[in-house]
Amino acid sequence: MGIDEIVERVLPLPCERVAGYAMDWRHDAEWTQGIRTAELTREADGGGFGVGAEVTRTAYFLGRRIDYVLRVAAYEPPRLLDMVSVAGPMPMHVTYTFTPTPDGGTLARIRVRGDASGLYGLAAPLMGRKVRSSLVKDLRDLEQRLSAPQD
Template identity: 90%
Template sequence: MGIDVTAERVIPLPCERVASYAMDWRHDAEWTQGIRTAELTRQADGGGFGVGAEVTRTAYFLGKRIAYVLRVADYEPPRLLDMVSVAGPMPMHVTYTFTPTSDESTVARIRVRGDPSGLYGLAAPLMGRKVRSSLVKDLRDLERRLSGA
């Protein structure tokens, strides 16, 4: 049984501002639940951050420390950041999308898909709920950090 969870929030700020902050791996630990560190461990093919770049994150999830590496599969700022895990406790796919609204706000959406196995597989229903809760908090924290609230 896989996990496929999406959360979204309308953030009353311009899309470019929201996306540029959220897509910058250097901010991951500031607004993403459980992440303690994030490090660019492989640059994109053309250098810097982009398709092919890899970010190594250390986090705590369900009380356990985990490390995983996400490779950028698609990068179209300020609209899309799509990443797939290449190392970690389970195969995972993380997609951030940012859509401008007519009133200069942004619909920020995060989708996480995963295929837990072993002990994680047994906890898939719990993991799905925990991931959704974390994503809701992530988007709330993203808005708070950007609006200075």
């Protein structure tokens, strides 16, 4: 059974600022539900973060620890970050897009697709709802974090 969830939110902040923060793996645990750690475990071919880079995440989902690795498939800052899982409990595809709005804000969109067969097959309907709920919270937390006074 497949999961395909898309959430979006308009943030009243400049696109470069939103994308710059959200596309930086070092901030994953600060605004993404369930993620406890994120580590760049393979650099892009040209070094640093970009296409081919891999980020290993440790998260908790439905009460279980999940370790997975996402490989960057497309990286076009500040517009697009597309990642596919290369290790983990289920195949997954995560896409972040950021589009400037006419009033200077940002339309932020997250799409998560995955194959919930096997271990998670029976829980696929619950997983879809939980993924959607988590993504809604992610975008809310992203806006709150970026709107907070800077130290």
